[in-house]
Amino acid sequence: MMQRRIEEKLKSLHQIRFHVSGKEYTVNTADVTPEMTLNTYLREKSNLTGTKRMCLEGGCGTCIVAVEEHVNGKRNVFAVNSCLVSILSCHGWKIHTVEGIGGPLQGFHPVQTALAQGNGTQCGFCSPGMVMNMYALMEGNGSQLTERTVENSFGGVLCRCTGYRPIVQSFRSLVKKEKDGINDIEDLKLCKIDGKCKTNCEHKCKQENYYHAFQQSKWMKVHNISDLMDILISAEDARYQLVGGNTARGVYYITNPPQLYVDITSVKEVTTTYVDSSSLILGANTTLNRTVEIFNNAANEYPGFLYLRDMAQHILLVATVPIRNIGTIAGNLMIKHTHNEFPSDIFLIMETFKATLSIVDTNEEEILCSPEDFLRINMFKKVIKHIILKPIDKTYQWITYKIMPRAQNAHADVNAGFLFKLSPNYVVESPRIVFGGISATFVHASKTEELFKGKKLFDNKVLQQAFESLNKEIQPTWELPDATPTYRKYLAIALFYKFVLNKCPKELLTSSRLSSGGTLLQRPLSTAIQEFGTTPRNYPLSEPIPKVEALAQTSGQAEYCADLPNLPNQTFGAFVTATAVANSQLGQIDPSEALVSLPCR
Missing domain, CATH: 3.30.390.50 (CO dehydrogenase flavoprotein, C-terminal domain)
Structure with missing residues (x-):
């Protein structure tokens, strides 16, 4: 009965809509699952293979795309790891891929050109992720972008062959050229409600609760904590997951998928922050990078919160820019709660500075506790609502x-x-x-x-x-x-x-x-000098020029084995890890179990 009442309060959606590089996609939910990532959809459904796939943990950065949002009329662009984002989280998103920002037909983007001309590619597999990370930095920071910010923002994009000197130098060369862009008048879209410049206005203006039904699970999205608690009550003993940034799956892989997913990124009560001279009440579902901004602002305004500047600096040591863009405070704390051995930096700084966690249950009764005591609380059908911090003299x-x-x-x-x-x-x-x-x-x-x-x-x-x-x-x-x-x-x-x-x-x-x-x-800003002798009279012999493939690599046009479509009768191989100790001698190999599970059987 409760389940039926909940579904009556939520609109049943059979499609999701989002934009990729200016093109609107309408996806039937029958064609996807909650476990399908944005990366999988881009590569396998949209044939946008410029966005690469490698670790599937948010660690290597080959999968980075940029997401554009408009909050209170202000444009914000940030990088995310597409391998961690569920395709269902993308409803209403505006996504930019490496093919969309520039290419041989529409012209190459300055970021793509700079990396190619600066000899910042070798195999080129990481280059699309590098480009999209820098694109998001430029679009999101505008004229405030500094060389220090650039150098500190590429820990989440790994290069295994080029070396970072030419990559960093190429991108730092763009800082002085960067300036705030002004939209063309024909690109402006005015919201019918408040008249402010927005894109995806219809989605942003309508705050609807909805759900997607699948054969084995459901995906729900709510906007207030009362509806969230009603859903948790109706879930009974079902396995459920509260979805924020979904970055925890990069740390601990989910082996038993939930039966219920609840998207809480728009729940106001867990994303709103209040601050004055007596306390800072942080919405627990605030992202890590947004928390850094909030802490720095509070430290600048209130003398009692000077310590928040040090907390902010510590948070910048957590994970990477794309992870911190969508990963949340509560999500990190819940990793620590589920896996006590996890050396959570968020838990550590919150416990050090005597933070208080506000936790609510399905009766909306509040529990106040320290981070250490939180580890001993049964969090089934409970939600971290706020983090409360007090001034320190x-x-x-x-x-x-x-x-x-x-x-x-x-x-x-x-x-x-x-x-x-x-x-x-x-x-x-x-x-x-x-x-x-x-x-x-x-x-x-x-x-x-x-x-x-x-x-x-x-x-x-x-x-x-x-x-x-x-x-x-x-x-x-x-x-x-x-x-x-x-x-x-x-x-x-x-x-x-x-x-x-x-x-x-x-x-x-x-x-x-x-x-x-x-x-x-x-660490000071890195410096490098590269010197090599040339003989101008012999040019083009000995003339330094970018390699032919560079722009194809930086624009996502270069194809790799995993980008090619499957061929008839194609076979696959996979490593099988042994349970025996290292350097053991193989007696025999029994492939019977694997052969039974082959699709052709």
Whole structure:
């Protein structure tokens, strides 16, 4: 009965509509599934193979496309990993692909030309992702785009052969040329309701709840939390997934697909933020990059929220630009909730700075808890609604760290957060020592926190006791591909020492050399010089010119094996992993189970 009432409140849709490179697509839901990604649709249904496919985890960036939206009359363009986005999430979207922004017929886009002329391609497989990531940066940032932003924004697009020097140089050369574009008058579309410039006006002006029915599952979209809770009640014991950015599937693969998907990207109660001098209430479904903006703005406006600037900087170390564009705070916390071993940076900084989570159940009753207590709550049919942060005064000292195998796009080997409330003579009143990457259960170094209470932080004897306490308290577990437990233990202790050196007054340091141990290395903008001799009188011999295939690669025209259509009688191969130990000798191979499952059978 409840299921029928819910479906009466939602409009049944049998089609989804979106634009790709200016062309409208109308897709019958009978031809897709919730598990089908935008990448699969572009390549297999639309034959737009310029968008590549590789890791299917949002890690390599070959699949990047740009999404354009208009919010309050303002145009916003951002990059996403098409391999993570469900095709059903694209209803109403305006999508740009590498073929759509430029090519041999309509003319090449400046980004495509710059990468080709700068010798930024070799095999060219990553080039479309590189181009679309840069395209989104230019379109989304306009004249505010800086060389630093460009250099920091390509951790999510991996190149395995060219080397990043020519790629970064090619794209940085575009920064000085970039300026805000002005739409042609014939390109303007005015919303019939408010008269503001918009595209996809019909979709944006109508806020409809709807659902798609499939043979094994349903996809629903709602716009308020009451309807969301009604859906969860009606779901009974069905497997369900709340869909935000859907980026978690890149970390932990979903082996048992849900029976119910609920798109909550438009639920106002979990995407709205309130801030004043007394508190910041962050909608839990806010994206990571939007959270960075909110935190920086609050830090600039309210002195008590200066620490949010450091939280924002830490968030920029999480994943990559395309992931942070659609991945959400609540989504990251739910990964940590489901997989306690996950070294979530969002969980770490929220726990360090004493955030409060507001969780609501199907009765819309609110539960307030710390991030640590949240891990012990049964979240079945519960939703994280808000993250509440309070101002911190000048009596507190804080730092957070993330140590990872590479500078970008990596989980932490160990991450750490320290927040100490100190009296004027440096006596510890309230310590918080938080580590991630130790084990599934370790959060606080509780015994060491107790040891510090009422003692001077910068007393050498107290510090020696603290190091000994941490050495006993931190007992890392280990499984591949973790760094060794010994390394992670001493790294955690070293990070605490680094915090102490950073905050210690200079007059208390026994040596000026110690102060350098408290700072992090600051990476300057990369520089490079390439010199080679030529003989102009012999040109075109020895004349440096871009290779012939470069523009075909940067515009997505170059075809690779996976881009070619299947041929009659084509066979396929796949690696089968062995369960035996390495270097074992094969006795026999039994293919019978695989042969039975072949389509031709």
